[in-house]
Amino acid sequence: MKKNVKYLGMAAAALLAVAPVATTGVANAATVITDGNQASGNNNTTTAPRITLNGSVNATVSTKPSELTTLSAVQRDLKVSGISGASVVGIGNTVVSNQQTGGVAVTSFQAGQTYWVQTSVAIAGLKANTKYSVNGHDYTSTARGVIENVPVSYSFVATDAAIQGQPYFVDYTTANHVNLANGAFAYKAQAFTPGESIADIQDTIAATVAPMVNENGNTRPLTINYGDITSQLANQGITVTDGHLPLSASSFYLTVSTTNPVNGKTATAKVQFNKADNYKNFPAIYQDGNKDNPIKQGNMGKGLGTIYLGVGSTGAKAFFSDPIGYLKLKAYTVNNTQSGQIDLKVLSNNINPNKVGVYPITLRATNPNGYTTELTFNVIVNPVATDGSRVATVQYKAGYGVNVWNVVNSSNVSFSGKRVMAGQSVTIYGEKTVNGVKYYQITKNKNEYIQAQYVDGASADTTTKPSTDNKGEESVSGVLTVRYDGKGKVGLTNANGKYTGQYVSKNSRWKVFAKKTINGREFYRIGNQNQWIPADFSELD
Structure with a gap:
């Protein structure tokens, strides 16, 4: 039988030093726990019985934040596992805050925004005066078999049932990356130079607006459909020649679209282009x-x-x-x-x-x-954890993942068969260097690593200059897979971006020696100076 516990005076959780633990069912979700009233400064105990707290919230734009701050709501959303009979029996001051505004408490939700439920809990149904590990942090129960004042926070993304599965475009020209209304223009016009290539115009569009879709709380990227740019320009009196804009072009706009392949729903966005002043x-x-x-x-x-x-x-x-x-x-x-x-x-x-x-x-x-x-x-x-770990985001091509490696020894790694998708949050617990390549450990107490070059903030407190040579190359070590959805093969260029007549087949794999920006576009060198492949068609392990 659960003990009848009177529980008062718990402080709300702070997001100052936290140890993330993945949850299920919610996009980008995490349950984090601060030091609170730990009886011991040691984390990751192997002898104390383990208690796991997992937060999972299903909230829509019509949900009131106050509905998530009651004891019954926390008991519903914060699952206790690991010890039979253990449960949350009390909470302290509980607030719901917006992650994007620095933890400010909210009174309503916006679709697609990330929020945190911040509280502190009492866990009952335990042995008296016994040490327990709660999400990797040590606490000692009272004589009543209760652990009190456990600060905890768990995140979720608010959804809008009315637009589930409806694609939209994110406007990267705004500081907060707002979502565009269907068919709307990006907030800021983009500059172009007369004679610029259509491929470069497409690259500019891709850096200006990004297609997304929300499904069951998950946000995932979609593919831009550029349509017939040549025809769009012709309708505005601009003739494209050999894939380049004419020198007479002064301004135009382009409409791009995206389709959710699951339900066929579509969205469009417009980007205005104005002739650049002499930069x-x-x-x-x-x-x-x-x-x-x-x-x-x-x-x-x-x-x-x-x-x-x-x-x-x-x-x-x-x-x-x-x-x-x-x-x-x-x-x-x-x-x-x-x-x-x-x-x-x-x-x-x-x-x-x-x-x-x-x-x-x-x-x-x-x-x-x-x-x-x-x-x-x-x-x-x-957030940064008290045990030295930190939360980071995988930086890679949208829709693709980076390999998870097992470190065999100081000179070898082996592929685990797993991948972490671009944009996914990971927790970094340590690092190792193998053959000069830095890897981050992303699973506590497990041999699972990803290359540091794909993680944001890898040099958050120290600045590391990339290795370059006199050609402007940056040294890169790895293997890439050729990714191309069209017919035929992918053409290679020389160091100046001119096509050489050499081609590589889709899904073929090549060792990478360097990367370089050529005419504003990123390329990988997979051989000599006449063997560069656009990064757009590459997936680097």
Whole structure:
């Protein structure tokens, strides 16, 4: 029989030092537990009986957050396993917060947003005065067989039953990556240069809008259908010749679509293109280690991707104090480091290094001629565990996964048969270097590793310069598989992006020696300088 426990005064869970444990049934879900009132500083005990807490929430936009904060709701959503008869019998102050706004409590839900239920619980039905391991952290029960004040948080993604399975486009030109209404334009117009190739225009679109679909709480990417771009341009009086825009082109827009193959539902988005001002007049922003090409000049350049930092980490605090110094950025009058360095200023930096959340950052440089270049990107502060582990996200081509490896010894790894999909959250427990390649352990107490190069924030607190040669190559070690859905084979280019007449078959595998950006597009070298393959058609193990 369960003990009748009076339970008062529990503090709400904090997301400052957490140890994630995967849950089931909810996209990107995690159950995390803080140190709380641990009787011992040692984690991962092998002798204490184990108790596992798994949170799983099924919430829609019509669900009220208050409905998830009652004792009965927590008992329903937070499963206790490992010890027969153990159960949650009490809770402390319970709140529901939005992960993307730094843990702010909410009064309603938005579809596709990630939320956390933060509470502290009492677990009864245990032996008296006995040590237990709760999600890898040690606690000692009271004389009544109760563990009190266990801070815990579990995440979920709110869904909208009315739009389940309805695809949509995410607008990457906005700081918070908002979802576009069907058929709407991306918020910011994109720049193009006369004579630019249609392939480059497609790359720009892919970096501007991304098709997604929500199904049962899971968000997954879809494929962009570019349609007949040549016909779209012809309808606007622009004639494409040999796959390139004419020099006379000044502005146009393109409509792209996507289809959910499960139910045939479709969505469209529009991207406006305007002729770029002579970008050579604009200030150029460079990142240390790449003095050949600026990351941003006017509207040109790839900019910076999302920066991932651990909550409370040295890196997060350093970024808050000096984001320009942390990222090793410099601005010059024009695209020439001899043109004179100018001030690069922080326009907005609201990061709180001690709060989990998503923070938009904007930097600005203005040269003496009055031209301005802005660099905008997001910083995501992720939870970090007390045992030294941290939560990270797999960075890879959407819709594909990276291999999970078993480390055999200091010079060999073997494929486990498992993969982790792009965008999936993992917990990093340690690292090993095999043949000069760094691997991260992603399963506690198991021999399961992925290459560090595919994990965000791999150098969150230290900056590691990639190995490069005088050709602008970055050394890469691995094996790629040729991925191509069309007919025929994939053509190879030389180091300047010109096709050489050599081809490789789809699904064939090749050793990779280096990667390089050629004409704004990423390529892998699988042989000599005449054997480069577009990264678009490659899946790197």
